[in-house]
Amino acid sequence: MRIELRELVLERPGGIRAIDGITCRFDTACCPAVAILGANGAGKSTLLESIPGLVPIASGTILVDAMAVEKRNLTAIRAKVGMIFQNSDDQLFSHTVGEDVAFGPRNLKLAPELVQERVREALQQMGIASLAGRDVARLSGGEKRRAALAGVLAMKPEAILLDEPTSMLDPRACRELAECLKALPALKLIATHDLAFAARVCPECLILKNGRMAARGETAVLLQQHDLLEECGLE
Ligand SMILES: Nc1ncnc2c1ncn2[C@@H]1O[C@H](COP(=O)(O)OP(=O)(O)OP(=O)(O)O)[C@@H](O)[C@H]1O
Ligand SMILES: [Mg+2]
Structure with a gap:
């Protein structure tokens, strides 16, 4: 799986230029997990949301396995x-949690037994098998986060975009999520303020500052560059 951004510009309502000319490539063959780091408002969420076509592209291109992110390709891209x-x-x-996790696999038109198997497996991966019958509106923040993750895992996507996955998770759940993500063959792009989690899961990172790429490289190396972190509002 390869995701490429070419001179990408993304604007939010009100003309805010949230991503201001980014060219880079994410490829499972080179690096299976990349952390997207940056201060509040740096553009992390906007960048991730643009990949499945949830934010209009002002200019430039996004390619997902060579398919351009544009209306006619969105169904195929969102399946991946x-x-x-x-x-x-x-x-x-x-x-219920079980119904929510089943929604995606059912949409893929999988046989009912296969849907149930996917649901069981995903709930187990997220450690929430016991919550299958619970009302989603009555879960704790961390339980909701795990249920949302299970829903995505049940689709067995080729790439997973995670926006602040550890917010709301307790330390053990963070550790378990890290292990779970490391074991998944999918390409992972993870926007996070949790630098320890980024270092644990993502060999590479991309640092955003005001919608521009401030740095890209090995997470262990960049997280030692205190001047860079300071300049980008990360410490
Ligand atoms: N729905 C929206 N409407 C208008 N402007 C928005 C919207 N969402 C984000 N923005 C603006 O776009 C810019 C980038 O925001 P974005 O949410 O991508 O940042 P972020 O790096 O994810 O921040 P955070 O760490 O707070 O989650 C900010 O200036 C923000 O105010
Ligand atoms: Mg965000």
């Missing part, structure tokens, strides 16, 4: 790319 939103309430809409 799963996204965990910064706010899990944007993601969960079924009545």
Whole structure:
């Protein structure tokens, strides 16, 4: 799986230029997980949301496995790319956790037994098998986050975009999520303020500052560059 951004410019309502000319490539063959780092408002969420076509492209190009992100390709792209939103309430809409996780696989028109198998497996991966019958509206923040993750894992996407996946998770859940993500063969792009999590899961990182790429490289190396982190509002 390869995702390429070419001279990408993204604007938010009101003309805010949230991403201001970024060219880079993410490729499972080179690096299976890349952290997207940057201060509040740097453009992390906007960048991730643009890949499945949720933010209009002002100029430039996004390619997902050589398919341009544009209307006619969105169904095919969304079948390959799963996204965990910064706010899990944007993601969960079924009545029970089990139904919510089943929604995606059912949409893929899988046989009912296969759907159930996917649901069981994903709930287990996220450690929430016991929550299958629970009302999603009555879960804790961390439980909602895990349910949203299970819903994406059940689709077995080739790429997973995770926006602040560890917010709301307790330390053990963070550790388990890190291990789970490292074991997944999919390409992972992870927007996070949790630098320890980024270092644990992502061999590479991309640092954004005001919508521009301030740095790209090995996470272990860049996280030692205190002047860079300071300049980008990361410490
Ligand atoms: N729905 C929106 N309407 C208008 N402007 C927006 C919207 N969402 C984000 N923006 C603006 O776009 C810019 C980038 O925001 P974005 O949410 O991508 O940043 P972020 O790096 O994800 O920040 P955070 O760390 O707070 O999640 C900011 O200036 C923000 O105010
Ligand atoms: Mg964000």
